[in-house]
Amino acid sequence: MKKVNEDRIYVDNNSTTPMDPRVKESMDPYFGEDFGNPNSLHKRGRTANDSVKKARGKVADLLKSKEDEIIFTGSATESNNHVLKGTAFSRKKKGKHIITDKTEHKCILSACRWLEEQGFEVTYLDVDEEGYVSPEDLKEELRDDTVLVSIMMANNEIGTIQPIKELAEVTHGNSDAYFHTDAAQCPGKMKVDVEELGIDMLTLNAHKMYGPKGIGALYKRQDVDIDPLLHGGGQEGGERSGTENVPYIVGFGKASEIAKRNWKKQGKKLTDMHNKFIQKIQNRIEEVKLNGPKKPRLPGNVNLSFIGVEGEALVLRLDERGIETATGSACSSEELKASHVLEAIGRGPETAHSSLRVSFGKFNTEEDIERMVDVLEEEVADLRSITALDKKGKIGD
Amino acid sequence: MEHFKNPSNMGEMKDPDVTSKVGNPACGDVMRIYLKVGKRDGEKYIKDIKFKTFGCASAIATSSVTTEMAMGKTLEEAESIEEKEISEELGGLPKIKMHCSSLSANGLHEAIYQYKKKEGLDISEDLKKKHKIAQKTLERTKEMRRKHGLDEE
Numbered sequence: 001m002k003k004v005n006e007d008r009i010y011v012d013n014n015s016t017t018p019m020d021p022r023v024k025e026s027m028d029p030y031f032g033e034d035f036g037n038p039n040s041l042h043k044r045g046r047t048a049n050d051s052v053k054k055a056r057g058k059v060a061d062l063l064k065s066k067e068d069e070i071i072f073t074g075s076a077t078e079s080n081n082h083v084l085k086g087t088a089f090s091r092k093k094k095g096k097h098i099i100t101d102k103t104e105h106k107c108i109l110s111a112c113r114w115l116e117e118q119g120f121e122v123t124y125l126d127v128d129e130e131g132y133v134s135p136e137d138l139k140e141e142l143r144d145d146t147v148l149v150s151i152m153m154a155n156n157e158i159g160t161i162q163p164i165k166e167l168a169e170v171t172h173g174n175s176d177a178y179f180h181t182d183a184a185q186c187p188g189k190m191k192v193d194v195e196e197l198g199i200d201m202l203t204l205n206a207h208k209m210y211g212p213k214g215i216g217a218l219y220k221r222q223d224v225d226i227d228p229l230l231h232g233g234g235q236e237g238g239e240r241s242g243t244e245n246v247p248y249i250v251g252f253g254k255a256s257e258i259a260k261r262n263w264k265k266q267g268k269k270l271t272d273m274h275n276k277f278i279q280k281i282q283n284r285i286e287e288v289k290l291n292g293p294k295k296p297r298l299p300g301n302v303n304l305s306f307i308g309v310e311g312e313a314l315v316l317r318l319d320e321r322g323i324e325t326a327t328g329s330a331c332s333s334e335e336l337k338a339s340h341v342l343e344a345i346g347r348g349p350e351t352a353h354s355s356l357r358v359s360f361g362k363f364n365t366e367e368d369i370e371r372m373v374d375v376l377e378e379e380v381a382d383l384r385s386i387t388a389l390d391k392k393g394k395i396g397d
Numbered sequence: 398m399e400h401f402k403n404p405s406n407m408g409e410m411k412d413p414d415v416t417s418k419v420g421n422p423a424c425g426d427v428m429r430i431y432l433k434v435g436k437r438d439g440e441k442y443i444k445d446i447k448f449k450t451f452g453c454a455s456a457i458a459t460s461s462v463t464t465e466m467a468m469g470k471t472l473e474e475a476e477s478i479e480e481k482e483i484s485e486e487l488g489g490l491p492k493i494k495m496h497c498s499s500l501s502a503n504g505l506h507e508a509i510y511q512y513k514k515k516e517g518l519d520i521s522e523d524l525k526k527k528h529k530i531a532q533k534t535l536e537r538t539k540e541m542r543r544k545h546g547l548d549e550e
Contacts, residue, residue, distance in 0.1 A: 308451060309451075310425055310426075310451050310452050310453055310456070311425075312425070312453035312454060313401070313452065313453050313454050313456075313457055316401065316453075316454045317402075320402065329425050329453070337423075337424075338423075338425060349423040349424075349425070350451070353425035353451075385407070385408060386404065386407050386408070386449055386450055386457060387449060387450070387451045388418070388420070388427040388428055388429040388448075388449040388450050388451045389427060389451045
């Protein structure tokens with residue numbers, strides 16, 4: 001397969017992935033001749049309708065769900081908002097309590113904070129130093145009026161894979177709450193089987209699995225009834241109105257088909273890559289802290305703190321050298337706060353501001369690792385010669 | 398960008414007359430300034446200046462520019478270098494990064510304050526005020542660390 005970019009190394013796949021050329025190809029006709037609205041009665045409309053149906057089948061196949069349990073949305077953010085707000089408002093007579101955890105994606109946390117302003121109550125569970133939510137903690141917080149528990153399947157920053165099956169069991173065994181998981185990072189790298197996990201709802205999107213941006217999905221078990229977020233023409237079985245984004249839905253279907261076929265092989269390849277990279281870095285660079293679980297972690301995810309080296313500076317230096325990464329340090333965010341995830345696992349501000357996230361994808365190669373380690377060694381050494389922090393990453397005297 | 402890739406006056410200084418430390422690691426920025434002061438035509442001036450910074454690209458670039466601007470200036474002249482001039486010298490900073498130029502200005506002012514204090518020189522009210530602000534930020538950081546029990550990390 002053609003490498004997406006010959007000169008630059010893209011290792012920010014937890015942020016987004018390059019589109020698989022086969023996905024792009026599958027989408028092309030729907031920007032042209034097959035432009036129909038799936039709700040139209042004529043032939044062109046029926047063609048579009050068939051394509052959406054087929055794509056829905058492919059996404060359902062990936063998750064081992066039924067076809068009509070898949071709702072297409074505009075993004076994972078929308079799916080998550082739909083779950084939180086839809087559940088909160090439709091079940092408010094039963095209760096107003098929601099449980100989530102401190103390391104969730106911002107879209108979950110922000111929606112929860114908004115719900116708190118609307119009079120709902122949210123419990124944010126702590127995580128341990130590797131980022132795990134404890135089933136015992138969850139059990140303790142469940143109440144008669146808890147209507148929803150939302151815990152992500154794998155963390156996008158530090159790669160912690162939560163014990164979803166166990167957390168769902170605890171939820172269902174001790175309350176009437178629905179259990180939802182944001183699984184945006186997982187398909188194509190690990191098994192995502194909604195039956196086996198025993199969950200009620202699951203969030204997914206296409207652009208983290210080599211599909212297009214701007215299209216998400218929500219798995220909602222047949223007997224789960226929540227309010228829609230968008231009201232209108234009654235598309236998606238009335239669950240999400242708005243004319244279907246046909247080309248993107250088709251692309252999502254194709255990406256799902258490929259992900260389902262390759263997840264075992266990809267999961268292993270990405271795990272080998274992140275293990276190799278972590279080991280090489282630890283052998284060659286001193287004072288490096290691994291953030292997140294030792295193993296197993298989300299395949300391909302690496303999060304390291306290079307003590308004394310500010311993350312954003314390192315990301316830009318690497319960018320200059322043709323390597324594209326991410327950081328949990330956010331000097332440009334309004335509040336200048338480092339990542340809430342690193343804070344939740346107990347990292348101090350200096351360590352959190354020194355973090356670098358590398359996330360491998362299926363287009364990365366072994367040679368990428370070698371070049372990255374060489375460049376990192378040089379840039380870390382150079383930024384350490386500038387740093388005002390001491391060897392332990394402290395401000396000192 | 399050049400100031401970020403190849404910063405000027407970067408690194409530690411041997412036997413500086415004075416060292417300052419400003420910033421707040423909670424926000425991801427800490428800066429040290431090293432000064433050597435000389436005398437020229439009866440006036441004290443900055444004979445040599447170096448910096449070390451833990452911070453983002455803008456923090457490093459503003460540190461570099463600030464030291465270039467201060468080099469060779471009299472203490473009074475250097476004291477009056479403000480964050481606005483620093484960001485202008487860099488060709489402007491986005492609003493969100495203005496705190497980086499203020500960090501560098503603080504670092505410079507704090508170093509001059511420390512020098513004047515050490516030498517028993519007159520310190521203007523303005524400089525005293527700047528010193529107080531710098532101290533407060535550092536103390537707030539220490540307090541925060543204690544509160545979160547982070548000193549063990």
